[in-house]
Amino acid sequence: MNKADLADVVHEVVGGTKVDSERAIEAIINAITESLKKGEEVSISGLGIFSAKERAARQARNPRTGEVVQVPAMRVPKFRPAKHLKDAVR
Numbered sequence: 290m291n292k293a294d295l296a297d298v299v300h301e302v303v304g305g306t307k308v309d310s311e312r313a314i315e316a317i318i319n320a321i322t323e324s325l326k327k328g329e330e331v332s333i334s335g336l337g338i339f340s341a342k343e344r345a346a347r348q349a350r351n352p353r354t355g356e357v358v359q360v361p362a363m364r365v366p367k368f369r370p371a372k373h374l375k376d377a378v379r
Contacts, residue, residue, distance in 0.1 A: 292311075292314055292315075292318075293311075295314055296310040296311040296313075296314050297310070299313060299314060321339055324339075325339060325340070325341045325366055326341075328341060333371075334371070335371055335373045335374065336370070336371055336373075336374055337368055337369050337370040337371045337374055338368070338369045338371075339366065339367070339368055340366075340367050340368075340369070341364045341365070341366060341367065342364065342365055342366075342367040343362065343363075343364055344362060344363050344364070344365050345362055346359065346360060346361050346362040347359075347360050348360070
């Protein structure tokens, strides 16, 4: 399922126009992204928790040349699924 499929499901459930459904999905994604940029957690009951995690700097190896490369520290998105989601997928 991709973003367009998700917008179709929202359109079927809520009604309105498909454009409104696409805008709603886009607004949700933007709100989650902006919150993570600020360092906040986003908790959606029944789905899970989105958060930003600090990843330490490290050394990696280029598999083609074998050269050691420095990878800088960075923030990466993290998702912890809710118990309800875990149970539903099992």
